[in-house]
Amino acid sequence: MSTQAAAAVETKTPLLKSRLGSFLAVVPLSIWVINHLWDNLSAFNGADAWQKSVTTYANPFSQVFTFLIVLLPLLMHTGWGLVRLFSFRPNNARYNNYGNLKYILQRITAVGVLAFLGAHIWLAFLYPRLVLGHPEAFDDIAREMHHHAPTLVVYLLGTLGTSYHLANGLQGFAMGWGLLSSERSMRKFEPVVIILFLVLTAMSWAVIYALYTAGAAFSPVGATPP
Numbered sequence: 001m002s003t004q005a006a007a008a009v010e011t012k013t014p015l016l017k018s019r020l021g022s023f024l025a026v027v028p029l030s031i032w033v034i035n036h037l038w039d040n041l042s043a044f045n046g047a048d049a050w051q052k053s054v055t056t057y058a059n060p061f062s063q064v065f066t067f068l069i070v071l072l073p074l075l076m077h078t079g080w081g082l083v084r085l086f087s088f089r090p091n092n093a094r095y096n097n098y099g100n101l102k103y104i105l106q107r108i109t110a111v112g113v114l115a116f117l118g119a120h121i122w123l124a125f126l127y128p129r130l131v132l133g134h135p136e137a138f139d140d141i142a143r144e145m146h147h148h149a150p151t152l153v154v155y156l157l158g159t160l161g162t163s164y165h166l167a168n169g170l171q172g173f174a175m176g177w178g179l180l181s182s183e184r185s186m187r188k189f190e191p192v193v194i195i196l197f198l199v200l201t202a203m204s205w206a207v208i209y210a211l212y213t214a215g216a217a218f219s220p221v222g223a224t225p226p
Contacts, residue, residue, distance in 0.1 A: 023173070026166075026169060026170060026173040028069050028070070028073045029070070029073055029074060029166075030166055030170070032066075032069065032070050033162065033166060033200070034200070036054075037200070037203040037204060037207060038203070039053040039054050040053070040054055040207040041203065041206060041207055041210070042054070043138070043142075043207055043210035043211050043214065044206075044210045046214075047138035047139065047142075047214070050138045051135070051137075051138055055135035055136060056135075067125075070121075071121070074117065078114060102168055105164065105168070106164075106165060106168050106169065106172070109161040109162075109164050109165040110165060112157070112158065112161040113158070113161050113162050113165050115158075116154065116157075116158030116159075116161065116162065117158075117162070119154075120158070123136075124136050124141065138214070139218055141211055142211045142212075142214040142215035142217075142218060143215050143218040143219075143220065144215070145208060145211040145212045145215050146211075146212050146213075146214075146215025146216055146218070147215060147218075147220040148220075152208070152212065155208050156205065156208060159200075159201065159204035159205065159208070160201055160204070162200070162204070163197050163200035163201040163204060164197055166196075166200060167193050167194075167196040167197035167200060168193060168197070170192075170193060170196065171186070171189060171190075171193050174189065
């Protein structure tokens with residue numbers, strides 16, 4: 001292989017890794033997040049509707065498939081993101097502009113979203129099924145949301161960070177894949193990012209409100225029944 005060919009391969013490799021990382025972030029995970037939020041909105045229709053939409057699967061294979069299309073891309077994107085995070089060097093003091101602010105917020109929210117999704121997947125999906133032997137109960141999450149303030153705060157902030165990270169990541173995805181190639185096209189795409197962020201946040205907080213409201217009917221854990 002010639003020196004020029006080798007240099008071309010080395011140049012393409014980071015680009016391919018970057019595109020693969022952004023693809024795994026945007027395509028399967030974004031679809032899952034939006035679908036997951038939509039299913040959780042059934043909390044407004046009560047416990048039975050929520051259990052059917054969120055925790056019931058047609059067969060064990062669909063449950064495993066859902067788990068794989070969420071966990072594997074998440075693990076791969078996490079590894080890719082950690083590499084970028086450790087190479088991150090903020091320069092906001094020198095370049096104090098809107099784009100740079102979005103860049104640093106994307107990196108900060110990545111850490112929070114990783115912690116939030118890790119805890120959420122374990123507590124709401126893995127632990128109930130693997131340890132308790134059944135899916136998460138509506139009563140449990142509604143009770144925690146209403147009577148346990150840290151849970152409420154974590155979900156409010158976690159979903160806010162997730163909404164921002166996903167919406168802003170969509171712009172990064174479009175840039176990485178050459179869909180946005182100029183400053184003008186990026187500015188024109190900015191309203192799409194803002195609208196998506198607001199819609200995802202509204203959906204998330206609507207779910208939290210529905211669970212919080214329903215939780216008023218349940219006594220706190222450890223409370224003496226009336």
